[in-house]
Each structure stands twice: as structure tokens, then as C-alpha cells.
Amino acid sequence: MKLSVIPSSLTSRLILLGIVLLLTGALGRTVLLSDYLRDDLQKQTAEQLLAIANYVAQDIERDLADRQSLLERIAGNLGRVTSPAERYALLGQAQNLNPLFSQGMLLVDRDGRVSLDYPVLPGRSGSSLADRAYFKTALAGKASIGQPFIDAPATGAILPMAVPVRDANGLVTKVLVGYSALHSANFMAALYATRIGNSGGLLLVSPEYRLFIAASDEGKVLRPTPADGVNPMHDRAMRGFRGTGITVNAAGIEEIAATASVPSGNWFVVARLPTKEALAPLERLRSFILKNTAIILPAFIVFMIIVMRSMLRPLMETARRADLMTLGEIPLATLPVARKDEVGHLTGAFNRMLSKLLESRAELAHMAHHDPLTGLPNRKLLADRMSQALARAQRNRTRIAILFLDLDGFKPINDRFGHEAGDQALVEVARRVGGMLRQEDTLARIGGDEFVILLSDLAENAERVVAKVAEKCLSVFEPDFVIGGQSCRLSTSIGIALGDADGDQLLIAADQAMYRAKEQGRGRYCWA
Numbered sequence: 001m002k003l004s005v006i007p008s009s010l011t012s013r014l015i016l017l018g019i020v021l022l023l024t025g026a027l028g029r030t031v032l033l034s035d036y037l038r039d040d041l042q043k044q045t046a047e048q049l050l051a052i053a054n055y056v057a058q059d060i061e062r063d064l065a066d067r068q069s070l071l072e073r074i075a076g077n078l079g080r081v082t083s084p085a086e087r088y089a090l091l092g093q094a095q096n097l098n099p100l101f102s103q104g105m106l107l108v109d110r111d112g113r114v115s116l117d118y119p120v121l122p123g124r125s126g127s128s129l130a131d132r133a134y135f136k137t138a139l140a141g142k143a144s145i146g147q148p149f150i151d152a153p154a155t156g157a158i159l160p161m162a163v164p165v166r167d168a169n170g171l172v173t174k175v176l177v178g179y180s181a182l183h184s185a186n187f188m189a190a191l192y193a194t195r196i197g198n199s200g201g202l203l204l205v206s207p208e209y210r211l212f213i214a215a216s217d218e219g220k221v222l223r224p225t226p227a228d229g230v231n232p233m234h235d236r237a238m239r240g241f242r243g244t245g246i247t248v249n250a251a252g253i254e255e256i257a258a259t260a261s262v263p264s265g266n267w268f269v270v271a272r273l274p275t276k277e278a279l280a281p282l283e284r285l286r287s288f289i290l291k292n293t294a295i296i297l298p299a300f301i302v303f304m305i306i307v308m309r310s311m312l313r314p315l316m317e318t319a320r321r322a323d324l325m326t327l328g329e330i331p332l333a334t335l336p337v338a339r340k341d342e343v344g345h346l347t348g349a350f351n352r353m354l355s356k357l358l359e360s361r362a363e364l365a366h367m368a369h370h371d372p373l374t375g376l377p378n379r380k381l382l383a384d385r386m387s388q389a390l391a392r393a394q395r396n397r398t399r400i401a402i403l404f405l406d407l408d409g410f411k412p413i414n415d416r417f418g419h420e421a422g423d424q425a426l427v428e429v430a431r432r433v434g435g436m437l438r439q440e441d442t443l444a445r446i447g448g449d450e451f452v453i454l455l456s457d458l459a460e461n462a463e464r465v466v467a468k469v470a471e472k473c474l475s476v477f478e479p480d481f482v483i484g485g486q487s488c489r490l491s492t493s494i495g496i497a498l499g500d501a502d503g504d505q506l507l508i509a510a511d512q513a514m515y516r517a518k519e520q521g522r523g524r525y526c527w528a
């Protein structure tokens with residue numbers, strides 16, 4: 001990802017990250033759930049279809065068994081009567097008691113000719129069934145179910161069933177045939193009417209005749225089954241496979257299918273449902289998650305903006321105040337630590353850094369205004385104090401005094417005892433002279449062995465006061481100095497200037513007066 005597309009604001013980045021996580025989460029959930037649920041749904045659908053197929057197959061099996069046993073009972077009774085009228089009455093009675101053969105019953109002679117039909121319908125009596133396989137099987141002494149056929153469009157497909165009629169010796173004398181309309185209410189009407197889902201349904205298949213015997217889809221009834229190779233699962237079912245599977249039907253639609261046997265008819269029931277429909281809940285779940293995410297997203301963004309702003313407010317405030325400090329719009333000062341979190345930590349660190357900065361700034365300021373050896377104010381600070389004192393003097397009609405001190409014969413001390421010993425002597429001079437001054441007076445070191453005393457707010461008796469200070473100053477040099485372990489004498493020459501106008505002029509005047517003191521023998525003071 002190019003850096004330029006990442007927003008520079010932390011809030012925007014976190015919101016962007018949140019959106020990415022939210023979308024990834026939604027997408028991840030959709031993909032993972034889809035995979036997990038797809039298998040589950042397919043398995044569950046297959047199990048349900050198998051249960052339906054088994055249930056329908058058992059129902060048909062029972063219907064066939066009921067019909068066969070009814071037919072056998074009637075055939076048994078027929079064997080005991082001989083006159084056509086009695087036989088007709090017997091058939092009528094049986095039909096009235098249990099109308100399982102909705103299209104009636106036929107009594108067929110051994111040569112295949114229909115000798116009796118109930119109810120009497122045009123064209124049936126006298127017709128021949130000699131070529132029908134079910135007739136031949138029944139004639140051979142075995143109950144049989146024939147290939148369904150359509151007699152008249154109104155009745156739909158009819159299923160013929162046949163049983164042998166035996167005489168007292170057990171010989172097959174006739175064949176009793178029963179016709180059931182497949183879609184009659186007490187037969188397979190339910191199968192015809194059953195839909196599984198919107199586009200799924202049931203099929204009853206005869207592998208023997210390669211026919212759809214019954215189907216939820218009326219258009220398939222008595223139509224040939226697909227050719228081999230068109231529908232792999234159908235091919236397996238035709239070869240005897242019973243169970244569940246996923247296949248592609250003749251129309252090219254993938255479907256989940258389950259098969260169950262109807263042994264009496266040598267048929268099998270297929271319960272099927274297009275996979276797309278079976279997995280529809282998955283699609284609904286997917287679109288629910290995506291819609292949900294689309295609804296949540298704006299709320300999430302608003303929530304994130306509010307939370308981020310509230311969490312980052314102290315940070316923004318810290319940055320704002322730090323900006324103002326660097327621009328000099330507010331004084332450097334520590335910031336309040338509002339919270340004990342990372343922002344609080346950062347603010348604390350900022351405060352500590354600021355303290356260090358203030359300390360080193362104070363140190364620098366001190367260094368800029370003080371003599372590093374003696375710690376006394378330097379020439380710059382002296383100039384500041386002089387200008388302040390002069391301003392006061394002009395305001396209050398007072399004067400200031402400058403006492404310019406230059407040590408006498410300091411060079412030989414340096415030469416004799418070394419520079420370090422000379423430094424000690426300078427520090428001692430600063431200590432002694434500084435010690436005899438008042439708090440409000442200023443002692444500055446402005447050069448190698450040059451010191452200046454600034455006395456301010458002097459009134460009428462200025463000369464007397466200043467002279468006294470100059471004398472005291474000379475007196476502090478009277479005790480010997482211990483330099484390099486040896487006692488030495490040290491003195492100073494002092495030039496004094498009094499005034500209230502120009503500080504530089506006062507300094508020059510005091511300096512010149514100091515030179516005169518040197519000329520007059522050193523260890524004394526001279527007035528400018």
C-alpha cells in the first residue's frame with residue numbers, strides 16, 4: 001500500500017483500521033459460515049429427503065400389498081363360484097366394500113380373453129390381454145404387477161395387477177386383474193401432490209420398464225427415464241443403488257437426491273431438491289450478514305469518531321498547548337496529566353522533558369550572565385542592573401556609584417604560584433568583597449582581575465556612603481591571602497564614579513579614576 005493513501009490523522013487511521021477489521025470480520029464470517037453450513041445443510045437435506053423417500057416408498061409398498069391381498073382374497077372367492085352372475089356380484093361386493101381398484105376388475109380366461117369386467121365398460125369385455133406380461137405371470141401362478149398405461153386421458157395412468165384364480169384342485173383356471181388409477185385418492189394422489197420445497201418433488205421409477213410411473217411433475221408420468229450417462233445418480237439407482245447423493249439432472253440442474261425401494265413393484269422412489277434451493281438459507285444468511293454490516297458500518301464509524309475523539313482529546317490538547325508554547329504564545333509550563341493511560345504517560349514524559357528544558361535554559365541563562373570562576377554577575381548582567389538602577393535613579397532623583405576595582409600586582413601571583421592558585425585568589429577576593437556588601441548591591445567580575453561594585457539608590461550623602469564602602473573594600477584586602485600554601489599580600493586600586501545618566505560613561509570614568517589610583521601608588525581609591 002502506498003503511504004500517500006493512508007490518512008495522516010491517527011483518528012482516521014484507527015477508524016480505517018476498524019472498518020477494515022469489521023469488513024474482514026463480516027467477510028470471514030460469511031466465508032467460514034458458508035463452508036461450514038454448506039456441508040451441514042447438504043447433509044441434513046439429504047437425510048430429510050431420504051426420510052421422505054423411505055416414507056413414500058413404504059406407503060406405496062403398503063398400498064400395493066393391500067391391493068394384492070385384496071385381489072387374492074377375491075380370487076379365492078371367485079374360485080368357489082361358477083356362474084357369471086355370481087362372479088359379477090362378488091366383484092361388485094368386493095369393490096363396494098373396499099374400492100382399491102378404482103378402474104375396476106377383470107376376469108380373464110386362460111386364453112387371455114376378458115370374460116367378465118366390473119364395472120362393465122365399453123370395449124373391455126372380450127378384449128385380449130394374452131400378450132401382457134403380468135397376465136402371463138399370473139397365469140403361471142404368480143401375482144404380478146404390470147406396466148402402467150393410459151387408457152383414457154381423464155383417468156390418467158392405470159396400474160394393472162393380476163393374481164391367478166384357482167379351482168378346487170389348485171389349478172389356475174382364470175386370472176383376476178385389478179386396475180388402479182395411480183392418482184386416485186387411496187393410491188398415489190399424495191405423491192402426485194407432494195412438492196418438496198418450491199422446485200423439488202418425488203418420482204416413482206420402474207427400472208424394468210425404464211419409466212417414470214408417478215411424479216410430482218405430471219409431465220413426467222409414463223415418460224421414459226433419462227438415457228444412461230445423462231444423470232449419474234439416476235444411472236446408479238437404476239443399477240440398484242439406494243441412498244443419497246448430489247447429481248446433475250437431465251435439465252442440467254444440480255440437485256440433492258435420495259432413493260428408496262418399493263420391492264413389490266420392483267420400483268424405487270426418488271425424493272429430490274435442487275441444491276440451490278436447499279442452500280437458500282445459506283444465501284439468506286450471507287445477505288443478512290452483509291446487509292447487517294452495511295447497516296452497522298455508519299453507526300460504527302460515528303461511534304469510532306466519538307470514542308476516538310474522547311480518547312485522544314487529552315493528546316490533542318497536549319499537542320495544541322505544546323504548539324502554542326513553541327510559538328511563544330503561552331509560557332512554557334507543565335501540562336495537567338488527565339488520565340493514567342498512554343496519553344497520561346506521554347503528557348508526563350512531556351512535562352519531564354519540559355522541566356529538563358527549563359532547567360537547562362535557566363542554567364544557560366545563568367551562564368550567560370555570570371562569571372564561571374567566581375559565580376559573580378558578569379559584564380552583561382552588570383549592564384542590565386546598571387540600566388535598571390539608572391532608571392530608578394532618574395525616577396527617584398537619586399544616583400548610582402560605580403567602584404572599579406583592579407587588583408594590584410596580580411600578574412606576579414599568577415607567575416609565581418600558577419594560574420590555578422591565581423584562580424583561588426580571585427575566588428577569595430570575590431568572597432571577601434562580596435561579603436562586605438549589602439544584599440541590594442552588585443559585585444561583578446568584568447575582566448581578568450577587574451571587579452565592579454554597583455551601589456544604587458544613593459541620596460544626598462552619596463559621597464560619604466561610597467567612600468565608606470571604598471574604604472571597607474580596601475580593608476578586606478588587609479588580611480594576608482593564602483595562595484599556593486603561602487601567605488601573600490594583595491591589594492586593589494579603586495576608581496569611583498557617581499551619577500544618574502549614562503552607565504557606559506560612568507564605567508569609563510571609574511576606570512580612568514582607577515588608573516589614577518594606580519598611578520598614585522595603588523591600594524587606594526580615587527574619585528572620577
Ligand SMILES: Nc1nc2c(ncn2[C@@H]2O[C@H](COP(=O)(O)OP(=O)(O)OP(=O)(O)O)[C@@H](O)[C@H]2O)c(=O)[nH]1
Nearest residue numbers: 406407408409410411412414419420422423448449
Ligand atoms: N589566574 C587567573 N589569572 C587571570 C585571569 N584573568 C586574567 N588573569 C591574569 O591577571 C593578570 C592581570 O594583568 P594586569 O592587571 O596587567 O597585571 P597586574 O600585575 O595586576 O598589574 P597592575 O594592574 O598594573 O597592578 C594577567 O596576568 C592575566 O593573565 C583568570 O581568570 N585567572
